[in-house]
């Protein structure tokens with residue numbers, strides 16, 4: 001139903017789960033169902049299609065068991081993303097409990113293995129977007145320079161059509177995660193700091209998706225609680241400034257705002273669309 005629902009809301013891109021994200025066991029998607037989905041999406045013109053990976057995946061885990069299970073589940077995610085014709089798989093790179101340097105190596109090792117496509121000589125059609133995490137701005141997985149380091153170690157960002165090499169197609173910027181990790185997106189200065197860092201460490205085209213969320217919690221609080229657009233601590237001005245910034249001019253926006261009332265999505269969408277009527281100037 002995702003394509004129909006997106007069309008009803010006037011959306012031009014979607015993010016979905018390909019299975020229950022809290023379940024380790026993942027059934028195959030029947031061929032007819034996948035074919036129907038691909039056809040519906042083609043007719044609707046909705047693109048790109050983002051799949052969000054399971055929350056159970058932790059490529060940074062120090063436990064060999066969890067790490068291996070995470071690689072297995074991520075491989076499954078890539079298979080399903082290809083089956084339904086997704087463009088990108090959005091991945092939280094991992095959560096770090098202990099030594100950061102060690103965790104970094106685990107993530108790099110896992111992504112290299114996924115890139116080799118275990119059990120098959122073929123190539124993945126979709127690529128992975130690494131999402132910035134809601135931690136400490138100086139932490140490896142919350143900073144864009146940290147994510148750039150991972151990407152560099154696995155062979156850079158995959159260029160469309162390239163054979164072999166990296167499985168990562170770019171970055172997903174989550175505005176709530178960036179804010180609570182210390183990038184103050186409520187101010188022009190904070191936004192400039194963020195875009196400068198991204199530009200310097202990975203180039204402006206690395207960002208392929210923005211998760212546009214307001215934040216219930218303060219800047220640098222390290223607490224990840226998404227809020228309705230304009231109702232949180234980043235606020236309307238901060239988010240409006242971001243979506244109109246030249247660095248994000250052609251980047252798809254996906255809302256991950258709370259869904260408690262039936263009109264929550266339409267309300268948030270209306271607020272974001274209004275941001276483009278009277279854009280801030282740079």
Ligand SMILES: [Zn+2]
Nearest residue numbers: 131174211256
């Ligand atoms: Zn997100």
